[in-house]
Amino acid sequence: MQGATQTEDGGPVGRSVLWRHVTAATSRRAGGEATGAMPTRAGARSPERVVAGAIGRAADKIHRMPLFFDQIQWSEAALAELGELLPEGALVSMIEGPGDSLGVVAICPELLAAITEMQTAGRVSSRPAPSRRPTRTDGSICSDFINALLAELGADPSLLPGRDRIRGYRYASHLDDLRALDLLLEDGGFHLLSVGLRAGEAGQRNGRLVIAWPADPAQSPCEPGNDAEPADDCTGASSLADAVLDAPFELRGILCRRRISLRELAALAPGDVVALPPDVLGAATLETALGQVLFRGKLGEMAGRHALRLLAGADVAVAGVADPATAPPSAATVGPDGLSLGDLDSPDPFRAVHENLVPHDVDGAGPSHRTLPESA
Incomplete structure (x- = not known):
């Protein structure tokens, strides 16, 4: 090439900048291959x-x-x-x-x-x-x-x-x-x-x-990819009804209720015995926290724990339990919020009554250990 002047690395002066970039890139590539370094990905974005x-x-x-x-x-x-x-x-x-x-x-x-x-x-x-x-x-x-x-x-x-x-x-x-x-x-x-x-x-x-x-949110136990054991509230319910049916519900076993006067209450001392009705074992109830009677039953024992054998309608009469519709009003007919609970003993159309045996800790441990009822 006529009058071509070259730089020290052999590249023509007219293309010295491009030549230096090509030479530098070639050297870096050769160095990376020699040392086993991974080349930088060209398409990486900040x-x-x-x-x-x-x-x-x-x-x-x-x-x-x-x-x-x-x-x-x-x-x-x-x-x-x-x-x-x-x-x-x-x-x-x-x-x-x-x-x-x-x-x-x-x-x-x-x-x-x-x-x-x-x-x-x-x-x-x-x-x-x-x-x-x-x-x-x-x-x-x-x-x-x-x-x-x-x-x-x-x-x-x-x-x-x-x-x-x-x-x-x-x-x-x-x-x-x-x-x-x-x-x-x-x-x-x-x-x-x-x-x-x-x-x-x-x-x-x-x-x-x-x-x-x-920056570090608490992962829900129901999230995919969480190796922890699923919590009780992860029901995987497919509908609202299924989720509601899996919700926890508090029940109370009531042996009996008895009214006493304030004088009798003040006179009670450790070791005293509170007299209970003779048929109390056959008149126990299973109630909600608000006092709604769900089932009536007979107090017994199962697997070393107190239990209630739930009674069907015919068995209730045999046990001597009065019909809830004709029973006189009691303190249980008024809830803690002051609202009337008079109709809560009526059968609910959505609940089927089955004869069952439900282990449950009840108020009062039986005749051998009688305590003051909660509504006394």
């Missing part, structure tokens, strides 16, 4: 680019709104300082994630105005945002955008461990007062993602978006 791409896709998908990103910051915050880190006058929305964990999304007034303008006028103006308090209607308007950006962020596999706990979060409700954050959110650390951006074709409106979610 966490900031991941966030910008996710929020940009959500804004385009929901509102066809272009966004330009200026600053994206990741940080940690405690619950006590969370309210001070949100934009002033922002629309604050609660988000709910796996295990009933809660977080927040705050949209500054400028970005809120841009979203509203895109929905009403189809474009973003350069007018200052109106000075007003965000309303629940604003929360409803922004709920689709919030759900979309949370879904886009959670679907990206490039999120770092810990930050990927944002997966599964969705819009829950609008928050009127920031002072309620201390009551709604669990105490602990929070991931904080603060995004400074510009909205509009020319980026004419500056905005700020803040997302906060628990």
Whole structure:
């Protein structure tokens, strides 16, 4: 080549910059092969680019709104300082994630105005945002955008461990007062993602978006992937009726009730015996905590524990138990809240009565150990 001048490494002067880049890349590749180092993946993206791409896709998908990103910051915050880190006058929305964990999304007034303008006028103006308090209607308007950006962020596999706990979060409700954050959110650390951006074709409106979610939320025992034993409340019920039927219910076995005077009560001392009716063993009842009689039965013993043999309608008469419909009113007909319980002994159409043997600890351990009844 005529008049070609070469550099010290043999490359032509006219292409010295390109030549140096090619030479350096070749040297790095050769060095990596020699040492067995893994080459860096060319398509790897920074966490900031991941966030910008996710929020940009959500804004385009929901509102066809272009966004330009200026600053994206990741940080940690405690619950006590969370309210001070949100934009002033922002629309604050609660988000709910796996295990009933809660977080927040705050949209500054400028970005809120841009979203509203895109929905009403189809474009973003350069007018200052109106000075007003965000309303629940604003929360409803922004709920689709919030759900979309949370879904886009959670679907990206490039999120770092810990930050990927944002997966599964969705819009829950609008928050009127920031002072309620201390009551709604669990105490602990929070991931904080603060995004400074510009909205509009020319980026004419500056905005700020803040997302906060628990850094280490308590995993629900029913969540997939939890190796712990499932708790009692993880019923896996397919309907509300199944879930209600699996709910715990308190029952009380009542041997009998007897009225005594205040004078007799004051005269009682350890070792005294309270006389009970002779047929008390055959007139025991199984009741709710409010005093509703569910079954009548006979006191007995099973597997070393006191038990009630539940009696059907015909057996009740044999045992000498009066018909509840004709029995005189007693203290049990009034609940602890003062409401009448007069009809609670009537048969319920949804409950089938079966003859059964129900082991249960009853009030009073039998004739050999008679104690003062609870309603005495």
